[in-house]
Amino acid sequence: MRVDVVSLFPEFVAQCAAFGVVGRAQERGLLSLHGWNPRDYAPGNYRRVDDRPFGGGPGMVMLIDPLHDAIEAARAADPREAKVVYLTPQGARLTQAKVRELAAHPRLILLCGRYEGVDERLIEAEVDEELSIGDYVLSGGELAAAVVVDAVARLQEGALNDAESAAQDSFEHGLLDCPHYTRPVEHPLGHVPEVLLSGNHAEIARWRRMESLGRTWLRRPDLLDEQALGKADRALLDA
Numbered sequence: 001m002r003v004d005v006v007s008l009f010p011e012f013v014a015q016c017a018a019f020g021v022v023g024r025a026q027e028r029g030l031l032s033l034h035g036w037n038p039r040d041y042a043p044g045n046y047r048r049v050d051d052r053p054f055g056g057g058p059g060m061v062m063l064i065d066p067l068h069d070a071i072e073a074a075r076a077a078d079p080r081e082a083k084v085v086y087l088t089p090q091g092a093r094l095t096q097a098k099v100r101e102l103a104a105h106p107r108l109i110l111l112c113g114r115y116e117g118v119d120e121r122l123i124e125a126e127v128d129e130e131l132s133i134g135d136y137v138l139s140g141g142e143l144a145a146a147v148v149v150d151a152v153a154r155l156q157e158g159a160l161n162d163a164e165s166a167a168q169d170s171f172e173h174g175l176l177d178c179p180h181y182t183r184p185v186e187h188p189l190g191h192v193p194e195v196l197l198s199g200n201h202a203e204i205a206r207w208r209r210m211e212s213l214g215r216t217w218l219r220r221p222d223l224l225d226e227q228a229l230g231k232a233d234r235a236l237l238d239a
């Protein structure tokens with residue numbers, strides 16, 4: 001898929017995507033990332049991209065035209081239709097379900113705001129969806145855009161190795177992951193649960209599922225909706 005990032009700091013998002021699974025996805029041609037700086041579309045020697053808010057108040061608001069021209073330049077760079085996503089704390093919360101939906105688009109344009117925000121008319125005219133990555137305030141949308149890029153890149157077919165795909169599967173069940181252990185079996189900090197050394201794959205699967213359910217119950221009970229608990233879980237709990 002192709003992702004265009006419209007930002008005053010497009011290199012920042014590119015750096016976040018340069019390593020690990022996401023960097024490899026780019027090398028494999030599964031993700032192409034492009035940056036567009038609204039400052040390059042701002043006129044005059046000052047290359048102004050923001051101005052004071054009408055009605056008064058603190059901070060600055062990003063101007064319509066430099067953002068508009070940057071978005072249109074990004075659109076024109078590829079004939080496929082792009083979904084335009086504005087990263088803002090006012091957006092709907094990003095979930096793994098939303099990530100799966102975004103990852104299926106051939107193109108995304110991620111719009112990052114700075115300052116107090118973006119002129120509302122630009123959002124109304126150009127933006128398809130507003131997304132937030134959580135209930136806290138960041139200085140700009142760049143970190144959130146990097147989060148979206150990472151999450152959609154790893155879902156591209158061929159981005160993950162077998163081992164990584166397996167780990168992905170367990171989270172896709174909507175529960176928290178189980179604990180993991182590796183060598184040595186005995187360590188001053190403790191030893192590895194016996195069941196994991198038993199070679200009994202059915203028992204190991206049951207233990208892992210129980211740990212996932214228990215952790216989710218304790219840490220994130222909000223995730224334990226009707227859908228997450230299937231017949232297999234009832235069977236586990238009854239056993």
Ligand code: 6GU
Binds near residue numbers: 086087089133135137
């Ligand atoms: Cl998408 N942007 C900003 N500036 N802050 C955030 C956010 C986005 N999501 C959570 N906090």
